[in-house]
Amino acid sequence: MGTVDVTKLLRTAPVRGFLLDITGVLYNSSEGSDGVTIQGSVDAVARLYKESRVRFLSNESTHTTEKVVAKLRRLGFTLEESDVITPAPVAADYLRQRELRPHLLLHPGVSSYFPTSSPDANCVLLGDAEHEFSFHNVNEAFRALMRMKKPLLVTLGQGKFYQRTDGPTIDVGAYAEALKYSSGCDHVVIGKPSAEYFQYAIDAIGVPATETVMIGDDLISDVGGAQRFGMRGIQVRTGKWRPEWEHHPTVSPDLIVNNLAAAVNSILDAQQQRGVQNHV
Amino acid sequence: MGTVDVTKLLRTAPVRGFLLDITGVLYNSSEGSDGVTIQGSVDAVARLYKESRVRFLSNESTHTTEKVVAKLRRLGFTLEESDVITPAPVAADYLRQRELRPHLLLHPGVSSYFPTSSPDANCVLLGDAEHEFSFHNVNEAFRALMRMKKPLLVTLGQGKFYQRTDGPTIDVGAYAEALKYSSGCDHVVIGKPSAEYFQYAIDAIGVPATETVMIGDDLISDVGGAQRFGMRGIQVRTGKWRPEWEHHPTVSPDLIVNNLAAAVNSILDAQQQRGVQNHV
Numbered sequence: 424m425g426t427v428d429v430t431k432l433l434r435t436a437p438v439r440g441f442l443l444d445i446t447g448v449l450y451n452s453s454e455g456s457d458g459v460t461i462q463g464s465v466d467a468v469a470r471l472y473k474e475s476r477v478r479f480l481s482n483e484s485t486h487t488t489e490k491v492v493a494k495l496r497r498l499g500f501t502l503e504e505s506d507v508i509t510p511a512p513v514a515a516d517y518l519r520q521r522e523l524r525p526h527l528l529l530h531p532g533v534s535s536y537f538p539t540s541s542p543d544a545n546c547v548l549l550g551d552a553e554h555e556f557s558f559h560n561v562n563e564a565f566r567a568l569m570r571m572k573k574p575l576l577v578t579l580g581q582g583k584f585y586q587r588t589d590g591p592t593i594d595v596g597a598y599a600e601a602l603k604y605s606s607g608c609d610h611v612v613i614g615k616p617s618a619e620y621f622q623y624a625i626d627a628i629g630v631p632a633t634e635t636v637m638i639g640d641d642l643i644s645d646v647g648g649a650q651r652f653g654m655r656g657i658q659v660r661t662g663k664w665r666p667e668w669e670h671h672p673t674v675s676p677d678l679i680v681n682n683l684a685a686a687v688n689s690i691l692d693a694q695q696q697r698g699v700q701n702h703v
Numbered sequence: 704m705g706t707v708d709v710t711k712l713l714r715t716a717p718v719r720g721f722l723l724d725i726t727g728v729l730y731n732s733s734e735g736s737d738g739v740t741i742q743g744s745v746d747a748v749a750r751l752y753k754e755s756r757v758r759f760l761s762n763e764s765t766h767t768t769e770k771v772v773a774k775l776r777r778l779g780f781t782l783e784e785s786d787v788i789t790p791a792p793v794a795a796d797y798l799r800q801r802e803l804r805p806h807l808l809l810h811p812g813v814s815s816y817f818p819t820s821s822p823d824a825n826c827v828l829l830g831d832a833e834h835e836f837s838f839h840n841v842n843e844a845f846r847a848l849m850r851m852k853k854p855l856l857v858t859l860g861q862g863k864f865y866q867r868t869d870g871p872t873i874d875v876g877a878y879a880e881a882l883k884y885s886s887g888c889d890h891v892v893i894g895k896p897s898a899e900y901f902q903y904a905i906d907a908i909g910v911p912a913t914e915t916v917m918i919g920d921d922l923i924s925d926v927g928g929a930q931r932f933g934m935r936g937i938q939v940r941t942g943k944w945r946p947e948w949e950h951h952p953t954v955s956p957d958l959i960v961n962n963l964a965a966a967v968n969s970i971l972d973a974q975q976q977r978g979v980q981n982h983v
Contacts, residue, residue, distance in 0.1 A: 552838075553838055554839070555838070556837075556841070557834075557838065558832075558834045558835070558836040558837065559834070561877075562872055562873045565871070565872075566870050569871050583886075584845065590846050593838075593841060593882075600880040600881055601873070601878060601880055604876060604880040605863040605874065606863075
C-alpha cells in the first residue's frame, strides 16, 4: 500500500464517516459478469465496518440495490443492504412526492421501482439504460418531452462514462445532454453530484459533512460534488480515473490515493496514532 | 397565399439569390416513404428557376445527393442535381484535404462517400445515423474518441430535430452533444449553421451574401446561421417550425411566412412591380 501522507487531509477535522462510491472503487464492472474486485477493497470495507462508519453512495442505475448488494457479496464483500444508496429508489420517492407521471427510459434492472410509462407523462425519467438506448427509445423520450408544456427531464446521475473491463463506457449524462439540447427541457439530477443526494447520504450515515469523506473514482461527480457539499473528496486511481485529472482546472481532490485500501488504512492508522477516535 | 409585406425585407438590397432548405420547406419527410410535398413548393421552385437564382442547401445526411434529387423529382420538383448541396460530399472533401482518418457513425445511405472506419482513427464522423444510433455504435464512437490524443468530432450538421410526418425526430446534434459531454472532444460542423458551409453555397450560387436569402424551417441553423453570415433569413411556418420561435430571445427572422411559395411569390412580385431585376 505504501504510506500516504494524510496530514493535510486531517488538518481541518477528523474523519468519522466514509462514503464510498461502488463501481470503480470496490470493483470494476464487466458486461455479462460480476466484474473484478479491486485489490484490498474487501479488507478495507471490513475494517471500516469495525472501526468507523460507512455508507455506499452509488450512481448505479442498472440494478436494484438488492442486486448490487448480492453482486458485492459474491465478490467477497460483507455489507448491509440498508447501507447502500442508489438513485432509483430515491427517484421513485421523488416522483411520488411530486405526483410526477414519468415516461421511462431505464435499464430493465431498475424498472421494478417504477410504474409503467404514462401516456400522459409530465416528465421523462432517464437512467443508464445501456442497450435500451436505441434510436427508437431515445426518440420516444424526446417526443414525450416535446409533448409537455414544461418539459422536465429527471436523470439517475449525470455521469460522463464509467470504466468497464473492456473499456470506458458512455453513461446516462451523455443522453441527458442529448435530450436537453434537442428539447430545451429542464433537468433534475437524482444522484451524485446533486446536493440533495449527498444530503440523503449524510442523513443516512449520521455524521456531519465536515467529518465525512467521499471516496470515488469520478473527479466531478464524487470528488467535486462532495467538496461543494462541504465534505472532503478523495480520488482513487482506480476505475475510470485518468492521469490528466490530476491537473484538472477546477477540481482538486483533498487526497489522491492508489486505491480504496490506501485511503482507508492511511486515515484510520493516522488517527489511531494520534489517539483520535475513528468512531463518532 | 395572401399578401406578405416584404417592404422591410427589401429595404437593404434586392434579392437575387435564393438558398432553400429542403426538408420541411419543399416537403415533409416520412419514415419508409417519400414524404409529402408542401403546398405550392413545386411551383415556387419552378418560378425561381425561371426568374432568379436558386440553390438547395440541406443538412440531409441520410441519403446521397443523387437520391435526394431523385426523391424530389418523384415528388414533382424539377431541379438540377448540381444545384443541391448536402454535407456528406463536402465532409468527404474536408477529410481528404486534412488527411483525417475517420471512425464512421453514419446512415448507410451516405456511407458510399467515405472509406470504411479506420482502426487508427483520428476523428469521429457523425451524421444523422437514425437507427444506427444504437447504444453499441454510440459507445464505439465514444471509445474511438477516448483513444485519440486530440479527440475530434466532425458532424454533418448539428440539428436539434427535424419534423417527420409521424412527429418530431431527434437529430445528429443531440448525439454530438452526448459525445462532446462524455469525451471532451473538439467539434467541427459541416453543414448549417457553419460559416464555411454557407460560404460553399454562396460560391455555388454566385450571388453576394447581401443579395441572397436563406429560406428554412430551422430558426437556428437556417435563419440564425444565414443572418450571422450576412444574408437575410426567412422562416417558413412549415416543417419543424414552432409558434414559440416567433418570440425567440436571440434570433429574429427578416421575414416570417406561411410557406415557401408565399416567400418566393411575394419577393419576386414586389421586385417586378418596382422594376428591380430578379436575376443577377
